[in-house]
Amino acid sequence: MSTAPRVGVLALQGDFREHLGVLRELGAEAVPVRRPDELASVSGLVIPGGESTVMDKLSRAFGLREPLLEAIAGGLPVYGTCAGLIMLADRVLDAIEGQQTLGGLDVTVRRNAFGSQLDSFETDIPMPVLGEPAVHAVFIRAPVVESLGEKAAAIGALDDGRVVAVEQGSLLGTSFHPEVTGDYRFHEYFLSKVRAA
Numbered sequence: 001m002s003t004a005p006r007v008g009v010l011a012l013q014g015d016f017r018e019h020l021g022v023l024r025e026l027g028a029e030a031v032p033v034r035r036p037d038e039l040a041s042v043s044g045l046v047i048p049g050g051e052s053t054v055m056d057k058l059s060r061a062f063g064l065r066e067p068l069l070e071a072i073a074g075g076l077p078v079y080g081t082c083a084g085l086i087m088l089a090d091r092v093l094d095a096i097e098g099q100q101t102l103g104g105l106d107v108t109v110r111r112n113a114f115g116s117q118l119d120s121f122e123t124d125i126p127m128p129v130l131g132e133p134a135v136h137a138v139f140i141r142a143p144v145v146e147s148l149g150e151k152a153a154a155i156g157a158l159d160d161g162r163v164v165a166v167e168q169g170s171l172l173g174t175s176f177h178p179e180v181t182g183d184y185r186f187h188e189y190f191l192s193k194v195r196a197a
């Protein structure tokens with residue numbers, strides 16, 4: 001019998017409680033991560049949606065930036081949603097002055113890419129890695145992946161071709177919020193990476 005994987009959700013800011021709930025529903029031992037020792041105790045990490053500029057500042061204030069960089073470099077499976085995707089991106093457009101990301105995903109993302117007229121919307125996105133049916137995706141002041149480097153792969157795009165889901169080894173990122181839809185295939189996919197790591 002395999003034991004439940006212990007996974008963390010970065011709990012500095014944003015909708016971390018929703019992710020903790022989903023991961024627990026899927027049978028994982030899910031814990032909030034705010035301190036380096038908590039990060040060291042998990043075998044996977046979700047970076048939730050929220051506000052990437054605030055998460056960036058808080059990660060430095062909490063002494064988590066360096067441990068997070070080391071964990072990502074060391075191959076920890078990490079899944080970033082929305083602001084979490086921004087945190088995982090190597091390059092960011094429309095960042096605020098001084099904003100830093102953790103990086104890891106060889107992509108360029110644009111923050112708040114849908115503008116102020118269309119802050120939030122929902123649509124179905126075919127996602128071959130998850131099979132049928134298409135994923136119902138909820139976007140909230142979301143980023144898009146404007147370009148991908150060689151190491152990253154697009155795994156989901158809008159009808160107009162804009163990439164909103166990416167994967168690179170043990171890293172996974174989505175512009176949208178699977179934790180609010182009741183369709184937990186993305187979290188299951190992430191947990192399969194954790195188990196395989």
Ligand SMILES: NC(=O)CC[C@H](N)C(=O)O
Pocket residue numbers: 048049050051052053081082083084086111112140141142143
């Ligand atoms: N729902 C979200 O996570 C929004 C992301 C936010 N616009 C940012 O730049 O960080």
